[in-house]
Amino acid sequence: MTTPSRTDLDWPGLLLQPDDQGSIRSLFKALWESSVDAMALSDREGTVLAVNPAYCDLYGYDESEVVGRSFAVIFPPEFREQAEEEYRRYFTDAVDPRGVEAAVRHRDGEDRLVDVRYTFLEQDGERRAMVSVIRDVTERARAQRAERELMHAKDQLLLTISHDLRTPLTAIRGHAQLLLRRLHAVKGSDSRLTDSAEQIVQTASRMTDMIEALLDATRVRGDAIPLHRRQVDLVDVARHAIENQPDARDRERIVLKGPRPVVGLWDETRLLRVVDNLLSNALKYSPSYEPVIIAVSRQEAAGEVRAVLRVTDAGVGIPESEIDRIFDPFYRGTNVGVDVPGSGIGLAGVRQIVEMHDGCVSVASREGEGAVFTVYLPAGMRE
Numbered sequence: 001m002t003t004p005s006r007t008d009l010d011w012p013g014l015l016l017q018p019d020d021q022g023s024i025r026s027l028f029k030a031l032w033e034s035s036v037d038a039m040a041l042s043d044r045e046g047t048v049l050a051v052n053p054a055y056c057d058l059y060g061y062d063e064s065e066v067v068g069r070s071f072a073v074i075f076p077p078e079f080r081e082q083a084e085e086e087y088r089r090y091f092t093d094a095v096d097p098r099g100v101e102a103a104v105r106h107r108d109g110e111d112r113l114v115d116v117r118y119t120f121l122e123q124d125g126e127r128r129a130m131v132s133v134i135r136d137v138t139e140r141a142r143a144q145r146a147e148r149e150l151m152h153a154k155d156q157l158l159l160t161i162s163h164d165l166r167t168p169l170t171a172i173r174g175h176a177q178l179l180l181r182r183l184h185a186v187k188g189s190d191s192r193l194t195d196s197a198e199q200i201v202q203t204a205s206r207m208t209d210m211i212e213a214l215l216d217a218t219r220v221r222g223d224a225i226p227l228h229r230r231q232v233d234l235v236d237v238a239r240h241a242i243e244n245q246p247d248a249r250d251r252e253r254i255v256l257k258g259p260r261p262v263v264g265l266w267d268e269t270r271l272l273r274v275v276d277n278l279l280s281n282a283l284k285y286s287p288s289y290e291p292v293i294i295a296v297s298r299q300e301a302a303g304e305v306r307a308v309l310r311v312t313d314a315g316v317g318i319p320e321s322e323i324d325r326i327f328d329p330f331y332r333g334t335n336v337g338v339d340v341p342g343s344g345i346g347l348a349g350v351r352q353i354v355e356m357h358d359g360c361v362s363v364a365s366r367e368g369e370g371a372v373f374t375v376y377l378p379a380g381m382r383e
Contacts, residue, residue, distance in 0.1 A: 038114075038134040042071045044091040044127060046084055058114070058136055060107030071132075074104045076111070090118070091127050101137065113141045154330060158345075162214045169211065173204035206244065213273055213349055227267040227356060234262045234271070234307050234377070235296050241275035242294070250283045258296030262307045264379050270353045277346040278311040278373050285336070286315035286370070298379075305379035306359075312372045318365040326363060327351040350375075 032039060038055035042048050048066050056063055059074050066073060071087065072080040083102075089095050099117045106112055115137045121129040180197040183189045235258050245251050275294070282292040293312040298305060318326055318333055325331050329348040350373075354361045358378050365371035 038136075040066075040071065040132045040134070041129060042087075042132070043129050044088075046071050046087045049129065055134065058106075058112075058134065059104070076103070076105045079103070087130075090120075090130065094127070101141075112136060112138045114138075151329065158214045162211045165211055166208075169204055169207055173201060173208065176200035176204060203246070206246065209273065209276075213277075214345070227270070229265045229267055231263055232266045232268045232271065234264065234266075234309060235259065236261075237268060237271050238275055238294050238296055238309065240272055241279050244272075244276055245279060245283065247283075249288070253283065253286075253288070253291050254279065255291050255293045256296075257293060262296050262298050264307055264377055266357055266377065267353075271357075274350050274353050274375065275309065275311075277350050278375075281346060282311050282313035282315065282371075282373075284315075286313040290314040307377040307379065309375040309377075310372060311374075312370065314370040317367040317369050317371055318363065319367045323363060323365065327361070 032050075032052045035052055035054055038058040039052045040048055040055055041050040048069060048071050051063055051066055055066075059066075061073075070080070070084060072083045075083045099115060101113055101115050104112050104114050113136075115135045117133045119131050119133075120127045121131065176197055180194065180201060183194045183197060235256075238256055238258070242251055242254050242256060245254070279292065279294065286292060290313070293310075295308075295310045295312070297308045297310075299308055300306075316333075316336065322331075322333055326333065327347050327350070329345055331348075351361050354375055354377070359376050361373065361375045363371055363373050
């Protein structure tokens with residue numbers, strides 16, 4: 001095989017002076033042999049011209065067993081013909097292949113998944129050979145599959161628990177409401193009994209909302225949640241979320257900024273769940289003497305109007321390395337003690353509901369210095 005001259009060989013970045021050829025060849029040989037990624041050189045017919053040691057390790061073949069043969073030897077027999085046809089298209093039709101993941105087979109029969117990147121060697125403007133760089137991603141694929149299976153199992157568990165709790169909770173709330181109506185109808189009834197019945201109704205309603213949030217957490221990944229949009233004032237939603245906090249001392253800690261209405265076409269029930277989750281987290285992870293600030297405003301830029309809801313606390317904050325994962329389902333910060341209750345689905349639900357409204361949510365935080373969660377919702381708003 002004649003080595004093309006530098007002017008004929010289009011290998012970007014390879015600019016050699018004649019007296020440098022020997023040292024550069026040695027450098028490339030060292031790179032080829034020491035690479036942790038499998039590498040193969042094959043001609044336009046798919047015949048393997050060279051492989052590096054990592055290639056032999058990946059597929060279990062000796063160099064002499066693959067050089068001079070079709071590259072498709074590494075594929076399961078039923079896929080070899082298809083792989084060869086696709087390969088030839090890269091040359092005859094000048095197809096530009098992107099990196100692909102492919103199922104291949106080790107010599108011992110074990111199936112592997114590899115990530116392949118390609119580049120071409122050209123001579124006189126024509127593709128003459130291909131260099132393939134191959135990385136084994138089997139373990140990564142297995143880990144991803146295991147994660148999906150675990151997520152599915154969690155979803156099924158949440159569905160089962162939610163459905164099992166819904167029926168008795170509905171009965172409790174119904175009986176408490178009946179008792180409350182009868183107490184109101186009786187003159188001179190004990191106010192303590194009335195207060196207790198009202199507390200049962202409120203608690204049961206809150207638990208029902210929590211169950212619906214669990215159900216949403218399982219449905220949301222399949223985009224199966226219908227939104228019931230109507231004109232909603234986000235300031236009113238924030239007020240209701242404050243009123244929903246069960247502890248009177250917590251309610252007193254919350255400072256609401258934004259008295260003017262900020263109205264849009266949104267699903268009120270689910271937006272209430274968003275604000276309630278953000279407030280509950282802010283209160284839970286902040287010292288009892290620190291205020292939690294919730295601010296509602298509207299912004300207009302480039303002709304677009306959006307609502308902005310911002311919840312600020314002075315709590316434990318979020319480690320910088322975990323910011324990108326804080327909205328993942330079932331993820332909880334490593335700086336949160338095991339004695340702090342939580343399921344890890346609240347913020348995941350916040351993000352999903354906001355995104356279903358075509359909005360977005362972000363967080364700014366430093367560990368030990370609190371956090372600021374900001375929700376942006378598109379408008380269609382009016383004052």
